[in-house]
Amino acid sequence: MKIIIIHKNGFHKRPPVISVLLILLDLGFEVTLITTGITQEWLTKLTARNCKVYVFNENPKLNQYTITKIFNYISYKKFVYSILKHEYSNNCILWIEGAYTITALGNKIKKYNYILQIQELHEKSKLQQRAISSVIHDAKLVFMPEFNRTILYQVWFKLKQRPIVLPNKPYFIPSTKELDILSSKYPDLVNIFNSSKIILYQGLIHPERDLTPFVYAVKKLNGFKLVLLGKDFGEVNRYKQIDSNIIHIDYLPAPDYLLFTSLCHIGIVTYNPLELNTTYCAPNKIYEYGAFGKPMIGNNIPGLSPILAYQAGRLIDEISSDRIINSVLEIDKSYSTYSNNAYMLYNNTNNKQTIKINIEKVINNE
Numbered sequence: 001m002k003i004i005i006i007h008k009n010g011f012h013k014r015p016p017v018i019s020v021l022l023i024l025l026d027l028g029f030e031v032t033l034i035t036t037g038i039t040q041e042w043l044t045k046l047t048a049r050n051c052k053v054y055v056f057n058e059n060p061k062l063n064q065y066t067i068t069k070i071f072n073y074i075s076y077k078k079f080v081y082s083i084l085k086h087e088y089s090n091n092c093i094l095w096i097e098g099a100y101t102i103t104a105l106g107n108k109i110k111k112y113n114y115i116l117q118i119q120e121l122h123e124k125s126k127l128q129q130r131a132i133s134s135v136i137h138d139a140k141l142v143f144m145p146e147f148n149r150t151i152l153y154q155v156w157f158k159l160k161q162r163p164i165v166l167p168n169k170p171y172f173i174p175s176t177k178e179l180d181i182l183s184s185k186y187p188d189l190v191n192i193f194n195s196s197k198i199i200l201y202q203g204l205i206h207p208e209r210d211l212t213p214f215v216y217a218v219k220k221l222n223g224f225k226l227v228l229l230g231k232d233f234g235e236v237n238r239y240k241q242i243d244s245n246i247i248h249i250d251y252l253p254a255p256d257y258l259l260f261t262s263l264c265h266i267g268i269v270t271y272n273p274l275e276l277n278t279t280y281c282a283p284n285k286i287y288e289y290g291a292f293g294k295p296m297i298g299n300n301i302p303g304l305s306p307i308l309a310y311q312a313g314r315l316i317d318e319i320s321s322d323r324i325i326n327s328v329l330e331i332d333k334s335y336s337t338y339s340n341n342a343y344m345l346y347n348n349t350n351n352k353q354t355i356k357i358n359i360e361k362v363i364n365n366e
Helices: 015-026 040-048 066-087 099-111 126-138 147-156 176-183 187-195 212-219 236-242 256-263 285-291 302-309 321-333 335-347 351-363
Strands: 002-007 030-035 052-055 092-097 114-117 141-144 197-202 224-229 247-249 266-269 296-299 313-316
Touching: 002 015, 002 066, 002 099, 015 030, 015 092, 015 114, 015 351, 030 066, 040 052, 052 066, 066 099, 092 099, 099 126, 114 126, 141 147, 141 351, 176 256, 187 224, 187 247, 187 256, 197 212, 197 256, 212 224, 212 236, 212 321, 224 256, 256 285, 266 285, 266 313, 266 321, 285 302, 285 335, 296 302, 296 321, 302 313, 302 335, 313 321, 321 335
Parallel strands: 002 030, 002 092, 030 052, 092 114, 114 141, 197 224, 197 266, 224 247, 266 296, 296 313
Antiparallel strands: none
């Protein structure tokens, strides 16, 4: 059976798409990818596994204005359907990822057999909600990355079947050998990680993600150091005025940043619950930390409930420096237990099995 993956984004920028595509190849499906961008490295890897790749050369400048953005969507739609004319057959199903893709393709996809993979809630976009509403009922399967999101979609769109939870667990985790090779690229930073118990934040360093309580907390903890890894939006200097010992590492691509995930002591995972999409977040970070047995500290919101379910760290109702300190010390005291639980969180999530079971149902018309 052939599966054609379609998504209006750069392949290398979408870990959930990467994971699905590689799992489908592992399961023995013939896979074709239609994307708007791909690195040469990934193109080489996929073609070596007999995966056809079609690339729509999207012009980012066309997305700056409404008129040209519409033109870009129309061009993309024509490009996709021109490929489907000769790639689609009776023994084929489309795997369509993302609301932007669904919006671009429109109702015409209803003439095909298709699966939807929807990552976000899009509760603030009427355009995307309308686009999803018009096609979601005819989808053979709908996958979403978090349990509460599946319930919200079932209610909002009055679905007979609840979407299937497919967590944002990464397919690729570097091996020990690969981590050793990466270590040689960052010897000074590796020495810092090896000399202290590092509490690591990975993500955008932005005013909307206030880390001030963590800065104050770690400053008071002997033997611990706070490392912020990600693009800075003007917050690092402010944090360094509180604690000059903070280390900032600028944005690193995958898999490089995972080196530092593997070397940290505790990982920070927090989301500001200002809207449903962040309240019911579905971060791949909890699985990245879990893959290396790293306990986590986060705020107590539904989207981070797997941490609580597996006792893979501590969730704090009201983030304050005192509660962070207590959580760090509690984790440190029972570190091996929390670490083993983090491994379990990662290992007990089997996306390959989830995809296999549900696609077999589609094939067998169950």
